[in-house]
Amino acid sequence: MNATGPAPALAAASAPRPRTAPDADSGRPSVTRRVLGILDAFSPERPVLSLSDISRRAGLPPATAHRLIAELTRWGALERDENGLYRIGLRLWEVAALAPRGQALREAAMPFLEDLYEATHENVQLAVLDGLEVVYIERIRARNAVHVFTRVGGRWPAHATGVGLALLAHADPELQERAIAGPLRRFTSKTIGSGGELRRVLAEVRRTGVAISDGQVELIALSVAAPVYGPDDTVVAAVSIVVPSHSSDARALIPAVRASARGISRALGAPRALRRPPSATART
Template identity: 75%
Template sequence: MTASDRPASGKAASSGPSGPTGGGGGRPTVTSRVLDILEAFSAERTALNITQISRHAGLPLSTAHRLVGELTHWGALEREPGGMYRIGLRLFEVAALAPRGPVLRDAAMPFLEDLYEATHENVHLAVLDGLEVVYIERISARDAVHVLSRVGGRWPAHATGVGLAMLAHADTELQERAIAGPLRRFTDKTIASGPELRRVLAEVRRTGVAISDGQVETFALSVGAPVFGPDDAVVAAVAIVVPSDGWEARTLIPVVRASARGISRALGAPRALRPPETALHSR
């Protein structure tokens, strides 16, 4: 499987008059307009001038100019000499406070590096945000199988190894939301029905790993495993992504499972301290 920077399962960016509003459908609030400005930036649009920001955010030029000035003064945006704006470091500082960000990444990095050494392909660490996965770390060799993932990128959970690993151990309400669909199809191998997804999630719980073979792009195979936190709730997932031609999932399962278990132990998950057989079948 591969990951993308595109919005995942129909989570469209909101902007302009149809964007978020305050008061249950009233006029857009200042907060919603600020968020619209930040959402104007993407992996494909990392630098924008004030006219482009105004257009993508659906705001009058004067409003965009005023709010962009305030965001720049605070550090959320940075202005380049040519008049282009980029996301500022102040947002990175704030994001670093997220509990599923640097703390999780720091605990996981030694295990991700070991996992990378096992294949010299792609290694992903991701968290679940609703029915989407968000990638918070990626290690990849120059000649590894091509994937579109980036740190901060999103993808529908049902089509990815990391997503299936987390969904299988998520709360029942979230699982049922995923099963109810719609389930976006990318290839002929993509899970596209509720009953199929329910069966796959049960298999993930039974085996402790999730296999996504050609679900997003037919040439890529992903093997993922869940990571648990101090309360034994799933907090992340780790995965290896390799070419489907020349690799078999069964050869990757032991190292992926061991990596996820090591990260869980580093985070203080009680289940990671129990014998593997006991932890495998507990939820």
Template identity: 65%
Template structure:
């Protein structure tokens, strides 16, 4: 999908960022002319700024003269504290989730009105999905998105509910009132199920991850084929993983047993029955 040309920004920094912004999963490789057209910058200006970005390592030039995002940006991005702390704490539990399904196990955070994926572990024969590490997807149509939106600031919720709510399939929750009811259920139940909302053949089960102040800081999920899958069998596994990550992050609510768990007590000298 081609992007319309933009009005060139005035500052140099804004122009540099604008150049980086034209790269996406759909357009990972661009020629100098492509970049000039997408940014609205003159070709000579584009050539100079792209040269500076390439020299620093933000862009790389392949043998055909096309440009792509460079590894230096990945190095810088990997230093983001929210990404590092949550991802490092979550990785063992995400690996366990993958072991339970051999499909996709994912970790995501809220950024603006979108989900950003920090981690994904996938099997070789896993169902095809749109998500990718570093990628973004809408809040209202993904399992992790529903969890994050349900626990987001009220202003963020109202902004998303006002729409537009893009419909990706016939199962996408694109009606504000239905979405509002769904978010209430997510808060009540402690998990979200997204069944075919973006890809009709995919089902996702997600649960919230809480930080040291017990606020929801991320969401973890498994993504599996919708056909032949019973979501109720995945819910306990996903919730246990989310609780484990929350405990590592210091969430007070994750330090005690859930209310549904009964701890048996025995009198001194009395053997358990």
């Protein structure tokens, strides 16, 4: 979910990852590792960096950083402004758009996300699972709704978010066990903090078909999420709505979130979404 100035725990959630790892043979980082270290130096908190900043954050000698940055700038992965500062270039956005869990999924989902937003005028999100984290690939932010910490391209620990719980509940058992084994980072007093609690919550998500995350990232926000299925009937994403926790009934939001997830699943060709739901069959 979101904010303007992250608290220490929130800042830790988006803290830079370990920098360049050494090459197994030489003990020195490979060229690829160095280039990735340069790109990893940028973050939402530091979108614009000087050459010396990049060199320091990537753990590279200034001369090496200068040479690699110049090559990345010529290719378009980085852009240099009139003050000599660098930012991520549009060429990387073009490449990222080719990711199968990116542009195609977003295009299929957008009509249903927009419908969910129009029906509720609350924050609507779409995310995918990457290891033990979720990556948000689309978001519609309501102007006067509760603010959230998420952004497109941002990551959060899966156990602390509605979309993350919906995704983890249907992930490979091995990945679930990794999550349950922890450690589980806590952001509020309501954040899931033990493996036993997480195991119970994931079982409940599988039983009900929805995930409810109440006050796990911020005490003021509540998220209701549902899984999205792909062409092979496996869960490929999750959709959620984020509302104020003090004035919202999670149960009232479940039908709308489920309908949105089912619509996206149908657009992706999920067989389970193409079948008529049991309730419709009973009425017939």
